[in-house]
Amino acid sequence: MIRTTGLLAAALLAGCAPAGSGLQPTDAPRTVEPVARADIVAELNAARTDPAAYARKARALRGLFNGDRIERPGEIALVTREGPAAVDEAIAFLEAQAPLPALRESPGLGRAAADHAGEQGRTGEVAHLGADGSSPSDRMRRYGRWSATGEAIAYGPDRAEDVILQLIVDDGVPDRGHRRILFNPAYTLVGAACAPHPVWRTACVLDFARAG
Numbered sequence: 001m002i003r004t005t006g007l008l009a010a011a012l013l014a015g016c017a018p019a020g021s022g023l024q025p026t027d028a029p030r031t032v033e034p035v036a037r038a039d040i041v042a043e044l045n046a047a048r049t050d051p052a053a054y055a056r057k058a059r060a061l062r063g064l065f066n067g068d069r070i071e072r073p074g075e076i077a078l079v080t081r082e083g084p085a086a087v088d089e090a091i092a093f094l095e096a097q098a099p100l101p102a103l104r105e106s107p108g109l110g111r112a113a114a115d116h117a118g119e120q121g122r123t124g125e126v127a128h129l130g131a132d133g134s135s136p137s138d139r140m141r142r143y144g145r146w147s148a149t150g151e152a153i154a155y156g157p158d159r160a161e162d163v164i165l166q167l168i169v170d171d172g173v174p175d176r177g178h179r180r181i182l183f184n185p186a187y188t189l190v191g192a193a194c195a196p197h198p199v200w201r202t203a204c205v206l207d208f209a210r211a212g
Contacts, residue, residue: 034117034194035204037110039160041192044182044206045102047094047164051183054168055094061165062087081172090169093179100185106209108143109191113205115139116153120203121195126155136207146189146209150181155200163194163204186210 047054064070068083080086116139119131128136128151136151154163167178181187187208194204 034196034202035158035160035163037192040163040204040206041105041190043160043164044190047168048100048183049102050099051094051097055091057161057165058087058091058094062091086169086171097183100183103187103190106189106191109140109189109207109209110193111143112139113191113207114193117193117195117203117205121197124198140207140209145212147212148186148210150184150187150208152178152181152206154204155197156202157204158202181208
């Protein structure tokens, strides 16, 4: 069975409009357990602190391609927008990227991320705007004061590694905006949360900030 998508669905907000969410699911989603918050933060920090080593994971993903499809044994195949070229470009980026400090986990940002992930699990939406009209910065301000904020959302993955690789490869997003958020040196804090999603299986929200 094949799902026609980008590499993996994603949305972002950090000085630009949401992107990468114009996808059409072709099969019924299966129930999965949400990815653990701590696993996502650990995976993100592994990529930030040693990007050259993390390139090995991107190369493993590259090996799963058959044409423009990602094929894992026993899983639904994914049809990407850019094919393996996007992964090759991500590998080159990781090998050239200087290491960055690890992000500290923020309970307040985690609560903001959990609010949005849980809401999207109920509504089936794939955007940054909340049902009450709130922006990511609005939701983060409910739990603290921040001098800079950004949000990235990954739809579909049920493994922490796949969440981070999705956002690094950024298939179908010309400016690689998700990747720029993950490797933005201005951010020092992160909060993450995942929830089951009725269309895309999972929604994983990552909220980034610098303490204000």
